[in-house]
Amino acid sequence: MIKDKDGLVLENKVYKSRLIMGTSLFPNHKILEKSLTESGTEIITVAIRRVDLNSKFNIFELLKDKFTFLPNTAGCYSSKEAILTAELARELLETNLLKLELIADEKTLLPDSVELIDTARYLVKNDFKVLAYCSDDPVICKKLEDVGCTAVMPLISPIGSGLGIRNEHNLNLIREFCKCLVIVDAGIGRPSDATKVMELGFDAVLLNSAVARSMDPVKMSKAMKLAVQAGRYGYTAGIIEKNRYAKRSTEFIGKISNF
Template structure:
């Protein structure tokens, strides 16, 4: 039997279908070539980008536009760096005009030091963008009740932070994420905080529908090798989730039979 027989359904977010459950960012790479190679090796088919002022210097180099194959990737523009509802909504509207996509990764952050999401602003911006026809993938804290409000507001998926953005602390409160998944019907994608491959596997084993990360790959000593690691970690975690882990027991439980040992020892 071929292992591809065990691959499961694609991830659906609103009207979008993603084969890979790993979503990756495009920030912090050394150059566009490294970005493009890391994206390819990660196996992701949804990649996040940011929206910023264009460089008016006529000698400005090539654009990220030239290094992301838009036929191949679903581009997910974010509102990173927005600390109020108004700027997040404006940024989303600019990104929709720029990319001709209704997709947006909504971030409304509280402050620059912690980059923790502002829950009230996030909910308000979700409502406004959903009303305006966006497919909102919303970055939020791991507060389960807030996740319910965001889903009720029409978010296409809810994306709780495993831990603070770029912190590499992994999934700090797995139980909160499990509870959130029980309470809402739209996909839960763990976004932010991934430090290494096992963090991705853990999130997927919990039952997350996907993981979104950037620094975990871009900040590794060898980003391209880490991109491959993250790809496999995501698949491994997903398959383990679908397979069902065994219960944890206090005592050992031998895998080899006790009966039939040499010297006639009784089992």
């Protein structure tokens, strides 16, 4: 296990796990609970607009004593919708934490960067701790940090696509430019994607579809847990630089000469 001193610090609380899990798309609540437990996650995201509070399977009642909830504004296409949803989430869950999602297009589900920055600024001024889902544009990420976001959450490819990293160069720039938490959100398809992201020095990974839509969500949850840990261990250990040419691992001192 990763030691506490290397935990994820979010709002003065230390989390051992650097894997954040979404809670939608799972076949049933039993598999959801088992998957979350197997993943080792301590923070889960919940779409406020999609929760049926009257259902006997109300996710808040099922999981409130086990995890930290990170409410999100999934399904919002305007600043007004997002702000209203954020205020509802704060009242319902009694938390200032918020994953801000503002979608520009139904087909691609890409974030609306123009609306996002202004909305984030407003929410921060109203005491929300904003974790902003955004594009992998380093400039946008830096602007979100500048308006006071607690974390920026760039996608590595479209939501649910499973395409993995499409622009590693931009991800490296984001990590370089932003001093706030940087958490990859959207595009993870396989465990190796999660490992690679963590090797680049990102603070955490948020995923949902890669687990929920797999053949065995419970087993995939553990795979993702180990992948995130492996990537973090590799990053903190110091990964060797790539070289164009070979480098000997053995020095031939005192080698036998040809006769």
